[in-house]
Amino acid sequence: xxxxxxxxxxxxxxxxxxxxxxxxxxxxxxxxxxxxxxxxxxxxxxxxxxxxxxxxxxxxxxxxxxxxxxxxxxxxxxxxxxxxxxxxxxxxxxxxxxxxxxxxxxxxxxxxxxxxxxxxxxxxxxxxxxxxxxxxxxxxxxxxxxxxxxxxxxxxxxxxxxxxxxxxxxxxxxxxxxxxxxxxxxxxxxxxxxxxxxxxxxx
Numbered sequence: 001x002x003x004x005x006x007x008x009x010x011x012x013x014x015x016x017x018x019x020x021x022x023x024x025x026x027x028x029x030x031x032x033x034x035x036x037x038x039x040x041x042x043x044x045x046x047x048x049x050x051x052x053x054x055x056x057x058x059x060x061x062x063x064x065x066x067x068x069x070x071x072x073x074x075x076x077x078x079x080x081x082x083x084x085x086x087x088x089x090x091x092x093x094x095x096x097x098x099x100x101x102x103x104x105x106x107x108x109x110x111x112x113x114x115x116x117x118x119x120x121x122x123x124x125x126x127x128x129x130x131x132x133x134x135x136x137x138x139x140x141x142x143x144x145x146x147x148x149x150x151x152x153x154x155x156x157x158x159x160x161x162x163x164x165x166x167x168x169x170x171x172x173x174x175x176x177x178x179x180x181x182x183x184x185x186x187x188x189x190x191x192x193x194x195x196x197x198x199x200x201x202x203x
Contacts, residue, residue, distance in 0.1 A: 001019065001020065001021055001063055001064065001153055001156065002017065002018075002019040002029065002062045002063050002064075003017070003018055003019075003062055003063070003064045003065070003066055003148075003149040003152050003153055004016070004017050004056060004057065004062035004064070004066070004093075004149065005017070005018065005065075005066045005067075005144075005145040005146055005147065005148030005149030005150075005151075005152070006053065006065060006066070006068070006086075006089040006145055006148065007068055007141045007142075007144035007145040007148060008067060008068060008070070008082050008083075008085035008086035008088075008089055009081065009082055009085055009141060010036055010038075010045050010049065010082070010084065010085050011035065011036060011038055011081075012033045012034075012035055012139060012141045013033065013034040013035075013036075013049050013052065013053070013085050013089075013141070014032075014033055014139075014140075014141030014142045014143070014144050014145035015030075015031070015032055015033065015034060015052070015053065015056050015142070015145050016028065016030065016031040016032075016137070016142060016143075016145035016146035016148070016149055017029040017030045017031070017056070017060045017062060017149065018131070018146055018149035018150055018153060020153055021153065022153060022154050022156070025132070026130060026131055026150060026153065027131070028133065028146060029060055030056070030059070030060055031137050031142045031143075031145065031146055032056075032142060033139060033141055033142050034048070034049055034052030034053060034056075036048045036049060042084075046084060046085070049085050049088045049089075050088050050091070050092060053088065053089055053092045054092055057092060057093070057096060057098070062098065063098070063099075064098065064099050064100075064101060064152060064156070065089065065090075065092075065093040065098050065099070065100045065101070066100075066101045066103055066148045066149055066151065067086055067089050067090060067100060067101070067102055067103075067148070068086070068103060068104075068105060068108070068144070068148055069102040069103060069104045069105075070082050070083045070086050071104070071105070101152050101156075103148055103151050103155070107151060107155070108123075108144070108147050108148055108151040109122075109123060109147075111147075111150065111151040111154050111155060112126045112127060112130070112147045112150055120140045120143070120144070123140075123143060123144065123147050124136035124137070124140060124143040126147075127143050127146045127147050128143075130150060131146065131150075
């Protein structure tokens with residue numbers, strides 16, 4: 001499984017590609033940051049983010065894209081920019097038919113470090129260890145993008161099993177409902193036949 005992790009942001013949008021499967025050593029295929037100038041117009045910045053992500057999709061051809069789920073913060077301007085960059089990343093993936101998964105910061109921290117309250121230094125240290133790197137990726141946005149990819153690879157099998165179980169449950173419910181409908185229809189037919197036979201005897 002090859003996953004492109006995206007830590008969304010307008011000034012710095014972290015991107016990182018990790019390949020592997022849960023339970024086995026993972027490999028980093030690339031890491032970096034898509035940057036836009038803070039003084040540029042919003043539309044131009046979003047185009048720059050799009051172009052940067054498109055280049056990563058072209059070069060690495062990921063099977064999945066994992067994006068950090070945006071939560072409201074005290075700085076509304078910051079969270080708006082993050083949400084806009086997040087939407088661009090999801091758009092780029094969806095346009096190519098690549099599945100997109102959203103993971104919360106606490107999910108990612110818990111998956112990588114074992115604690116949903118880990119700080120950026122702890123996340124960077126664990127990413128370095130898990131991917132057997134010489135040093136933590138810089139800036140922190142790049143390390144966060146790799147952490148997102150790692151989180152998705154590790155969580156995907158469990159999520160798939162849950163989805164399969166839910167699908168199986170829906171199928172069983174549909175079969176049961178169909179059997180009930182058939183039984184009700186057969187009962188109505190028997191009642192109609194009995195009524196018809198009763199009328200025949202009286203005449």
